[in-house]
C-alpha cells in the first residue's frame with residue numbers, strides 16, 4: 001500500500017512540510033511552467049514555491065494553448081526568466097513601474113529550451129536573468145550549468161532583487177527541510193562521497 005501523502009505539499013504525511021510553508025504576498029506575479037516529467041520528482045521545488053506565494057500559479061504541460069491569455073494579465077508586464085545573451089539583468093522596481101509577470105520555466109535548461117520551441121508566445125517574451133548569484137544550496141541534483149539554481153532558489157533571488165527591501169527567504173524554509181531530510185535519508189557519508197566536489 002502506498003504511504004499516505006499530504007494532499008497539499010504531496011510529501012508523506014510523516015514528513016509534511018506545510019507547517020514550514022509561508023504565506024507571502026508579492027507585487028510580482030509568478031507563472032511557473034513545469035514540464036510533466038518534473039511533477040513526480042521528490043524535490044518538486046516549483047510546487048513548494050507556489051504554495052508559499054499568493055500571487056503565483058503553476059501550470060504543467062509541454063504546449064500551453066492558453067498561454068497568450070495567461071501572459072496578457074492586465075496591470076503586468078510579462079517577461080521570461082531565461083539567462084541567454086539577450087537577457088537583461090533584473091533590478092529593483094522603479095516607483096512608477098508596472099509589476100512584472102515573471103514566467104519561470106521549471107526543469108533543466110534543455111527542457112526550458114524545448115518549452116520555448118513549442119510555445120512561440122513564450123519565445124517572443126523579453127528575457128531577464130538573475131545576473132551573478134550565489135551558488136545553489138540545492139546540492140542533490142546535479143546543476144546542468146554553472147550557476148544553475150533550483151526553481152525555488154531562482155524565484156527567491158528574483159523576488160529579493162525586484163522587491164527589496166522586502167525579503168522572500170522564508171520561502172526556502174520547506175526547501176531546506178526537504179534537502180536536510182534527503183541528506184539524512186541517504187546517509188551523510190554517501191552524500192559527502194557523491195556530492196561534494
Ligand SMILES: [Zn+2]
Pocket residue numbers: 006007008009010011016017018019
Ligand atoms: Zn503538507
